Amino acid sequence: MVTLSRRIGANLHKFMALPAVILFGVFFVYPLLRGIGLSLTDWNGISAPRFIGLRNFVDFFRDDRALNDVKNTVLFALGSAPLLNIFGLLYALLLDRNFRGKSLARTIVYLPAIISPLIMGYIWYFILQPERGFLHKVLESLNVSFLGDNWLASGNTALAVLVLVNVWQYVGMTMVIYLAGLQSIPVEMFEASKIDGAGYFVTLRYVTLPLLAPAIKINVVTNIIGSLSVFEVIMALTEGGPGYSTESLSIYIMRMCYGNFTGYSTAVAIILFFIILLPVVTYLRLAKSREVEI
Amino acid sequence: MFKRILSLGTVLVLLLGVSVAQGAEKKVAIKFFTGKVETVEWMNDLIKKFHAENPGIVVEQEYQKDASNVIKVKFASGDIPDITTVWDQGFADQGKYLDLSKETRWWSRVQPSIRELCTDLRSGKQFRIATNMTMAGIFYNKKIFSELGLKEATTWEEFKNNLKKIKQKRPDVVPMFVGGKDSWMLGHLIEFMAHGAVKQKYGTMGSRKAFLNNDAEKLAFDASGGPMETFAKRILELKEEGLFNNDFLTATYDNQLEAFATGKAAVISQGMWALSGILEKNKAIKDNIGFAPYPPIMDGTKPVILSAEDSAYLIPAESKHKEEAKKFLDFLFRPENLKAYSEFLKAPSAFTDVNADWGPLKDEVAKALKKGVNIGFTTEAPPGFSGDDAGRMVQELYTGRYKTPAEFAKAYKAAWDRAWNAARR
Structure with missing residues (x-):
């Protein structure tokens, strides 16, 4: 009897983990395996799926629209992820200081992050819309309305606008993580640096940034993942247009899935998974070796 | 004893609650x-x-x-x-x-x-x-047309000349307003003007069969001088002449209705579904709305009007x-x-025993239906190629993605075929 209760006691943690394991299995492992299975079929969402091997993956690399979407997605991430980190860090450094209205300033920067990205996209659409948007009216009153025209009508400028809107919305989130990182650095470190005669930038370079490494890591990884899987802001502002010039891979997956190419869309989702995994793993490895150096 | 009675009472209340709930669930x-x-x-x-x-x-x-x-x-x-x-x-x-x-x-x-x-x-x-x-065709501002002495167009040249004259004489008015951000509206242009040419050539049932079976010979999507190439040519013609709104690619359906209702646009392509929206924005335009069939895009064909x-x-x-x-x-x-x-x-009933006073365009529509070949929707289009998809291709055409109208026609056929083949698996 004692042995049994000891056994239960020793294995209790496994039982406690069981619900989480079941949930993980049902909502992550099963869909993942099912998705991999479907990616090897020609399922159109209606008829029974038929096994076609790796044809979907081959088709992806032959599809101009898909390759264009990869380019859009990567360009968006290349613009968005670094800007989010740079501005997030700058805001954090600025708002970590003591001044009147600090809390209000932090709230203002963070506020867009709690608004739905879809709503944010629509708000920006009404600001940026050529001919009748708020910005157009302002520029018109200054007699420079030509500056505000057609930003959303060309693929390249529309993509740049999308990056800026995304950065504006999520910079508060990045800032909060950097602020938490800054506040966890012991004050003694800054005092010691000051005693040693280091100025602001030297302290930033040799004390603040190295000790912010965990926050940088979190922000870089989450921003890469978020930027490469971008969906809502594009749907709200341009719907991937004009044409498909700002379509991201996530939107492509949705459209293919709904458009009777369900098996193919699952294959593209797997490809997107690897597109996200590659920079994340590379960065984590680099960060790890850097942490060892520090 | 009191506790027992209380327990019994509680059980009874619960049972009653459950039976009431079950009764409610019978709905x-x-x-x-x-x-x-x-x-x-x-x-x-x-x-x-x-x-x-x-x-x-x-x-x-x-x-x-x-x-x-x-x-x-x-x-x-x-x-x-x-x-x-x-x-x-x-x-x-x-x-x-x-x-x-x-x-x-x-x-x-x-x-x-x-x-x-x-x-x-x-x-x-x-x-x-x-x-x-429902019907769809060309909504036009009767007051502007009458001011400029314009008549409903029965050929493509007449249609273009009307728009050119509006541009010339009324620079404050957009000759033809398109809400191209909402790609379904561009899809409708293909649906009525380009597919319309196929529909009038083969009749309702003949064209429906051609769409359903993807009859390449009849649809002639990629044919030189065929409906798709001609459609692309016509859109580019109007673009080059500056006859569309400047924000063709970013204006919405709502913007289009607003522009027409307030007299800032002379011509729009719309269906009866838009009428209540237009009148909501400006009731006074009621008597100034004219309705005409789409002009034929191909030589030797007639104007078409959606009646579906x-x-x-x-x-x-x-x-x-x-x-x-x-x-x-x-x-x-x-x-x-x-x-x-x-x-x-604001749409006529399909039921014979319903006599509805469905809207101010009742008489205009009756006249227009006699002037153009009546066509239906392309309900047999492959499900993977929606009106939105077609509309996005028109957006691409407008941005210069296709070097020639023939390239657009070829791309359209490829997209259609791909969706058709996927649906037939």
Whole structure:
């Protein structure tokens, strides 16, 4: 009897983990395996799926629209992820200081992050819309309305606008993580640096940034993942247009899935998974070796 | 003793509660899935009246903007609606809709031409029943036309010259306003102007068969001088002449209605569904709205006008509450309800026993229907190539993605074929 209760006691943690394991299995492992299975079929969402091997993956690399979407997605991430980190860090450094209205300033920067990205996209659409948007009216009153025209009508400028809107919305989130990182650095470190005669930038370079490494890591990884899987802001502002010039891979997956190419869309989702995994793993490895150096 | 009585009382109350709840659960809930945003509120009011007459049935209306796509997820996940407004040829082929052909109490009241349009070509059955008819064509501002001495165009040249004259004489007015951000409207241009050429050449049934079977010879999508190449040429012509609004690619449906209602646009391509929106923005324009067929884009063809079924209802074959669904449709199809619906929607009824005063364009439409070849929607288009997809290709055309109209035509055929082949798996 004692042995049994000891056994239960020793294995209790496994039982406690069981619900989480079941949930993980049902909502992550099963869909993942099912998705991999479907990616090897020609399922159109209606008829029974038929096994076609790796044809979907081959088709992806032959599809101009898909390759264009990869380019859009990567360009968006290349613009968005670094800007989010740079501005997030700058805001954090600025708002970590003591001044009147600090809390209000932090709230203002963070506020867009709690608004739905879809709503944010629509708000920006009404600001940026050529001919009748708020910005157009302002520029018109200054007699420079030509500056505000057609930003959303060309693929390249529309993509740049999308990056800026995304950065504006999520910079508060990045800032909060950097602020938490800054506040966890012991004050003694800054005092010691000051005693040693280091100025602001030297302290930033040799004390603040190295000790912010965990926050940088979190922000870089989450921003890469978020930027490469971008969906809502594009749907709200341009719907991937004009044409498909700002379509991201996530939107492509949705459209293919709904458009009777369900098996193919699952294959593209797997490809997107690897597109996200590659920079994340590379960065984590680099960060790890850097942490060892520090 | 008191505790025992209290316990017994509690148990009895709980049992009573459970039995009452079970009684309440006996109500049958039917799911009505719609993609028609303009009718949601009207339908909610009708549902309230239905509930009052049928306390045992609860109708739950669900609207989705992207209904034609969302329904695919619903079918795939087993969340089957009991009534829907979404038709998809692929689902019909898979037997996903209930055959309504034998519902004579309904069909005996429906105009034969509408019944024909509701007939699935592959099976010869009617899976959907339309309550209304709709028309689409060219809406124009009669006051501007009369000021400039313009007449409704019957050829492409006349149409272009009208727009050019508006541009020249009325620089404050956009000759033709297109809300190109909402790609379905650009898809409609293809649907009515380019596909319209095929539809008038082969007639309603002939063209429906050609679309259904992807008859490359008849559709001639990639043919030199064919409907797609000519359509692309026509759009680029108007663009080069500066006859569209500057924000062609970023203006919305709402912007288009606003521009037309306020007299800032002289011509728009629209259907009757837009009428209530236009009048909502400016009631005073009521007497200035002219309605004409689309000009022919190809030489030797005639103007075309959409005259098709509208507000079609279907019952999925896997619905668990087919009888209750039919009961709701019986209620909806009552003449007084359909009259109110037509007058609200500003679209004529497809039911012969409904005499609705459906809108200020009633006489204009009657005249226009006689002037142009009447065509229907391309309901046999492959499900993976929606009007939105076609519209996005027009956006690409406008941005210069295709070097020549012929390249656009080739790309259109490739996209169509790909979707058609996927649907035939």
